[in-house]
Amino acid sequence: MEQHVLGIDIGATNTRIAVVDSAGNILASEHLPSRMAEGRPFFQALADRAHDWAQRHHAKAVGVGTAGQIHRATGAYLPGLYPEAPWVGIPLRDILADTTGLPAFVDNDCKIHAYAELKIGAGRTYTDFISLTLGTGIGGGIIANGQLVHGAKGIAGHLGHISIEPEGPPCPCGNRGCLELYASGTAVANMASTQLGREISSPEVFRLAAAGDQGALAVIERMASALGRGLGALANIFNPQIFVLGGGIMQWYPLLEAATRRSFRASAMTELEDTPILVSPLEGRGGVIGAALYALDQLEQD
Numbered sequence: 001m002e003q004h005v006l007g008i009d010i011g012a013t014n015t016r017i018a019v020v021d022s023a024g025n026i027l028a029s030e031h032l033p034s035r036m037a038e039g040r041p042f043f044q045a046l047a048d049r050a051h052d053w054a055q056r057h058h059a060k061a062v063g064v065g066t067a068g069q070i071h072r073a074t075g076a077y078l079p080g081l082y083p084e085a086p087w088v089g090i091p092l093r094d095i096l097a098d099t100t101g102l103p104a105f106v107d108n109d110c111k112i113h114a115y116a117e118l119k120i121g122a123g124r125t126y127t128d129f130i131s132l133t134l135g136t137g138i139g140g141g142i143i144a145n146g147q148l149v150h151g152a153k154g155i156a157g158h159l160g161h162i163s164i165e166p167e168g169p170p171c172p173c174g175n176r177g178c179l180e181l182y183a184s185g186t187a188v189a190n191m192a193s194t195q196l197g198r199e200i201s202s203p204e205v206f207r208l209a210a211a212g213d214q215g216a217l218a219v220i221e222r223m224a225s226a227l228g229r230g231l232g233a234l235a236n237i238f239n240p241q242i243f244v245l246g247g248g249i250m251q252w253y254p255l256l257e258a259a260t261r262r263s264f265r266a267s268a269m270t271e272l273e274d275t276p277i278l279v280s281p282l283e284g285r286g287g288v289i290g291a292a293l294y295a296l297d298q299l300e301q302d
Contacts, residue, residue, distance in 0.1 A: 063295025072154025114141020232267020
């Protein structure tokens with residue numbers, strides 16, 4: 001009998017709820033605005049919605065990937081980069097489980113995306129790889145021996161916060177010169193705004209670069225070189241079989257590829273220079289699919 005699981009992807013701007021089967025097919029879905037800043041009322045309303053969907057589609061579990069840091073043992077939000085945020089301490093897993101009456105499994109959205117790559121994406125034929133999600137910031141997930149790496153508290157994989165410039169600008173995480181400050185959408189917008197002397201969004205920078213604007217191309221070159229250095233450092237630590245890059249920025253990857261690869265080869269050890277760098281085929285589907293399949297696998301392990 002086909003099994004249905006509810007997958008929920010809570011992003012900074014939008015939340016998606018989907019019914020997913022055991023093969024990773026999305027059977028139905030809807031989008032809602034994310035209102036994490038409202039605190040518990042938002043999460044309770046989301047749980048109520050999840051209950052309705054679970055009942056309608058006979059789901060057997062709920063899986064969630066969410067922005068922010070989640071304590072693996074408690075399923076509650078950790079302070080992370082925003083210790084005063086209204087979601088800190090909210091027991092998301094318990095709210096979902098109590099409201100839906102179903103087993104609930106919760107983790108960071110970028111780790112969940114890595115799990116989707118493992119199950120049905122670019123990493124499905126590999127056992128050891130690193131997934132990075134490049135958007136407003138940079139998140140990641142580590143797959144080792146075919147398993148998602150969690151770490152002691154469950155917050156392993158914040159790969160955007162490795163330092164590539166020790167004397168660089170301070171980051172909210174407490175570090176300096178983090179990869180996220182140089183190779184994210186926010187970084188592209190900040191670098192271009194400084195260079196051009198006016199506010200400009202990262203999509204506009206990429207469009208200008210695609211049209212051949214030399215100033216925009218210089219910003220993209222700097223961003224891609226930083227990304228390559230970060231990947232080189234990660235290769236030297238983890239020796240992955242592949243890297244998988246996802247997120248909204250990947251629609252512009254042809255603009256980044258040459259500089260990223262060049263910088264990567266200069267940063268990685270000789271034996272690792274040819275590590276493949278792949279683009280995720282999942283586009284915006286990885287969050288809900290990964291959450292659902294992660295919940296299904298955890299349920300079977302229990």
